[in-house]
Amino acid sequence: MTGTEKSIGEINKRIEDGSVRVVTADRMSEIVSELGTEEAAKEVDVVTTGTFGPMCSSGVFINFGHAEPPIKMQRVWLNDVEAHTGIAAVDAYLGAAQLSEDKRMEYGGGYVIEDLVAGKPIEVKALGYGTDCYPRKELETTITLEDLNQAVMLNPRNSAQRHEVATNSTDKTLYTYMGTLLPSYRNANYCGAGALSPLFNDPDFETIGVGTRIFLCGASGYVAGAGTQHSPVNNFGTLMVAGNVKEMNVEFLKGASFYGYGVTLYVGIGIPIPVLNERIAKKTGINDADIVTEVLDYGVSRRERPVLRKVTYEELKSGLIEIEGKEVPASPLSSFFMAKKVAEELKSEIEVGKFLLSLPVERLPTDTVCKPMKQTKELPLVKDVMIREVKTISERASIADAAKLIMEAQFTHVPVISKESKLVGIVTAWDISTAVAKRHEGLAEIMTRAVITADSEEPLELVIRKLERYNISALPVIDGDRRVIGMVTSDEISKLVGKRKRWQWKLRI
Amino acid sequence: MKLLLRRFSTHLHDTPYTAEVILETGAKINIDRANVDAVRADLIIDVPKDKVERVAELFREKGLEVKKLMKLIAWDETRCVHCGACISVCPTGVFKFDSSWNICVDDEKCVRCEVCVKACPLGALACVE
Numbered sequence: 001m002t003g004t005e006k007s008i009g010e011i012n013k014r015i016e017d018g019s020v021r022v023v024t025a026d027r028m029s030e031i032v033s034e035l036g037t038e039e040a041a042k043e044v045d046v047v048t049t050g051t052f053g054p055m056c057s058s059g060v061f062i063n064f065g066h067a068e069p070p071i072k073m074q075r076v077w078l079n080d081v082e083a084h085t086g087i088a089a090v091d092a093y094l095g096a097a098q099l100s101e102d103k104r105m106e107y108g109g110g111y112v113i114e115d116l117v118a119g120k121p122i123e124v125k126a127l128g129y130g131t132d133c134y135p136r137k138e139l140e141t142t143i144t145l146e147d148l149n150q151a152v153m154l155n156p157r158n159s160a161q162r163h164e165v166a167t168n169s170t171d172k173t174l175y176t177y178m179g180t181l182l183p184s185y186r187n188a189n190y191c192g193a194g195a196l197s198p199l200f201n202d203p204d205f206e207t208i209g210v211g212t213r214i215f216l217c218g219a220s221g222y223v224a225g226a227g228t229q230h231s232p233v234n235n236f237g238t239l240m241v242a243g244n245v246k247e248m249n250v251e252f253l254k255g256a257s258f259y260g261y262g263v264t265l266y267v268g269i270g271i272p273i274p275v276l277n278e279r280i281a282k283k284t285g286i287n288d289a290d291i292v293t294e295v296l297d298y299g300v301s302r303r304e305r306p307v308l309r310k311v312t313y314e315e316l317k318s319g320l321i322e323i324e325g326k327e328v329p330a331s332p333l334s335s336f337f338m339a340k341k342v343a344e345e346l347k348s349e350i351e352v353g354k355f356l357l358s359l360p361v362e363r364l365p366t367d368t369v370c371k372p373m374k375q376t377k378e379l380p381l382v383k384d385v386m387i388r389e390v391k392t393i394s395e396r397a398s399i400a401d402a403a404k405l406i407m408e409a410q411f412t413h414v415p416v417i418s419k420e421s422k423l424v425g426i427v428t429a430w431d432i433s434t435a436v437a438k439r440h441e442g443l444a445e446i447m448t449r450a451v452i453t454a455d456s457e458e459p460l461e462l463v464i465r466k467l468e469r470y471n472i473s474a475l476p477v478i479d480g481d482r483r484v485i486g487m488v489t490s491d492e493i494s495k496l497v498g499k500r501k502r503w504q505w506k507l508r509i
Numbered sequence: 510m511k512l513l514l515r516r517f518s519t520h521l522h523d524t525p526y527t528a529e530v531i532l533e534t535g536a537k538i539n540i541d542r543a544n545v546d547a548v549r550a551d552l553i554i555d556v557p558k559d560k561v562e563r564v565a566e567l568f569r570e571k572g573l574e575v576k577k578l579m580k581l582i583a584w585d586e587t588r589c590v591h592c593g594a595c596i597s598v599c600p601t602g603v604f605k606f607d608s609s610w611n612i613c614v615d616d617e618k619c620v621r622c623e624v625c626v627k628a629c630p631l632g633a634l635a636c637v638e
Contacts, residue, residue, distance in 0.1 A: 179594050319596070332592060335591045337591035
C-alpha cells in the first residue's frame with residue numbers, strides 16, 4: 001500500500017469520528033488540477049456526485065394491505081392513474097410515465113409519487129374478478145403514504161452516464177421527451193449534470209456497483225444493479241436503483257410533464273465515491289471539457305437519428321453551441337442547481353456521520369451493449385403500398401383540366417409538377433370546387449405549395465403519423481429529384497392495417 | 510411599459526386606432542403581440558414610460574379597454590427546479606442562469622409568446638393579466 005491508498009473501512013472510520021474530508025465532484029475537478037492526483041488522493045476521502053433530472057424509467061412498488069372482504073386487484077388506479085398489477089393481490093407498481101385517465105398529460109404517475117411523498121391523500125380505485133379467497137370485485141378508498149405497508153421506489157433505468165443533445169432541422173416545432181424543439185435549429189436541449197454526474201466520475205464502475213449505498217430523493221437508497229439498456233461500451237452506462245419512499249424528501253423528487261410527450265418524474269440521485277487511491281482521484285477530477293456527447297437531429301423520427309456534431313458539456317453550459325454555422329441557444333432540461341444541492345446534501349450527511357459508504361457486493365458489467373428490438377411482424381415500407389400509377393398535372397394547366405383529370409382518374413389528390421417534372425404543389429377535389437365557386441382560373445393560384453411528402457423507403461408508421469398530424473388523407477411519394485413516383489392514401493393504409501391481427505385491449509372487466 | 514389593449518366591439522374594426530394614437534402622441538409604440546378572433550382583439554404594446562398615461566387615456570377614449578401589465582410572465586419559484594427548459598426556447602432572452610445556476614427572470618423583455626409556458630415541464634410559468 002502506498003501513501004495514497006486507503007480502504008473503505010478507514011474512510012468509514014473517519015466518517016464516524018468526524019475527520020472525513022468530503023468534496024463535491026465539481027470542486028474535486030479544481031483540486032485535482034491545482035494539486036495533482038497524488039495530493040488530491042491524500043487530501044480527499046470522498047467525492048460526492050449528484051444529478052437531478054427527468055427520469056421516466058422510475059416507479060414505486062406499493063403494498064396496500066388487505067381489504068375486508070379481500071380483493072385481488074386486477075386493475076388499480078391512484079388518483080385516476082393506473083398502476084401495474086399482475087403480481088400478488090394488493091401489490092402494484094406505479095410507473096412515473098403513466099398518464100392520468102382523465103387529465104392525460106397534465107397528471108400522471110410522477111405526480112402521484114410526488115403527492116404521496118408530500119403526504120397528500122390519494123384516491124384509490126380497484127377492480128378484481130372475484131375468487132373464493134378474494135371475493136371482492138370493487139374497491140374505493142383514500143390513502144396516504146403512511147397507510148401503505150410498503151412503498152419502495154425501484155427505478156429500472158436512472159442516472160444515465162451520458163445523454164444526447166436534441167435539436168430540430170424541420171420547419172415545425174417538435175414536442176419531445178427532450179422538450180420543445182423549435183424549427184430550423186433554433187434551439188438545442190440537453191440533459192445530465194456534466195462533471196457532477198455520478199457515472200462520469202466512476203466510468204469503470206470501480207466503486208458504483210450492486211449494493212452501493214446512494215442518496216435517492218432524500219432517502220438512503222441502493223444500486224440494485226445495472227440499469228436497463230446499460231451500455232458501458234458506448235459510455236451509456238445506467239443504474240437500477242431502489243429506495244424507501246417513506247424516507248424521501250419532496251424537495252428531491254418532482255412530477256413533471258413534457259408538453260406533447262407526457263408525464264415523468266424528476267429524480268435526485270447522489271452517489272458518494274470513496275477516493276481509495278490515486279487512480280480514482282484522477283477519474284473524479286473529470287471536468288465539463290472532458291465530457292463529450294453528440295448533437296442529434298430529432299427532426300428525423302427514426303431510431304438512428306443523424307449525428308450533427310460532437311460537443312462537450314463545457315460548450316453546452318456556455319449556453320450557445322454552433323450547428324451548421326449557426327449559433328444555437330442550448331439549455332438543459334435537468335437542473336445543475338438541484339444536482340449541486342444533491343451533492344452538497346450528501347456531503348453534509350457524510351460529514352455529520354449519517355451516511356456510511358459501502359463497496360459493491362458485485363461489480364456491474366462493463367461489456368454490455370443495448371441492442372435494438374428484434375421485430376418479426378412489421379408494417380411494410382411506403383414503397384410496398386404506394387400507388388405507382390399516379391396522374392400528375394402541369395402547374396400551367398387550367399382548373400378545368402384538373403377537374404377533368406380528377407373525374408377520369410378517380411383520384412381525390414393530384415400532384416402538380418413543373419416543366420422539369422418536379423413536384424411543386426398538390427390539388428384536391430375540394431380545392432377545385434372552391435376554385436370554381438370563387439372563379440379562379442389557373443391551377444397555380446389554388447394549389448397547396450407546402451406539400452407533405454413521403455420517401456419510398458420510409459416505414460408506413462411514419463407516414464400514418466404524418467397523415468394524422470397534418471390532417472390529410474393522401475401524400476405524394478417523391479425521389480431525390482422531387483419527381484413524383486407514387487402516392488400513399490389513407491384508404492390504402494386502412495385496408496392494410498385492417499388486415500393486421502390487433503390486440504384487443506380489455507377496457508373494463 | 511406594456512399595455513394590454515382589448516376591443517370587443519366590431520365598430521372599431523375599420524379604425525386605425527393604433528396609428529391615430531401614435532400620430533397624436535408621437536409615442537414610439539411597439540406591438541409585441543396581437544390576437545384577433547371573431548369576438549375580440551387583444552393587443553400587447555410596449556410604450557415608452559413617459560408617454561404611458563397619455564397613450565392609455567387616448568386608447569380608452571377610442572373605446573378600448575386598457576390594462577397596464579405589471580407582470581408579463583408569472584413564475585412560480587416554489588415549483589421551479591431551475592432546469593433551464595425555458596431558456597433556449599425564449600425568443601427574447603427573458604430567462605438566464607446566474608452564477609449558481611439559478612434561473613433569473615427578466616420580465617420586461619417578455620413579449621408573451623407563451624412558448625415557455627408549454628416548454629416548462631414543472632408548469633411553473635403562466636401568462637396572467
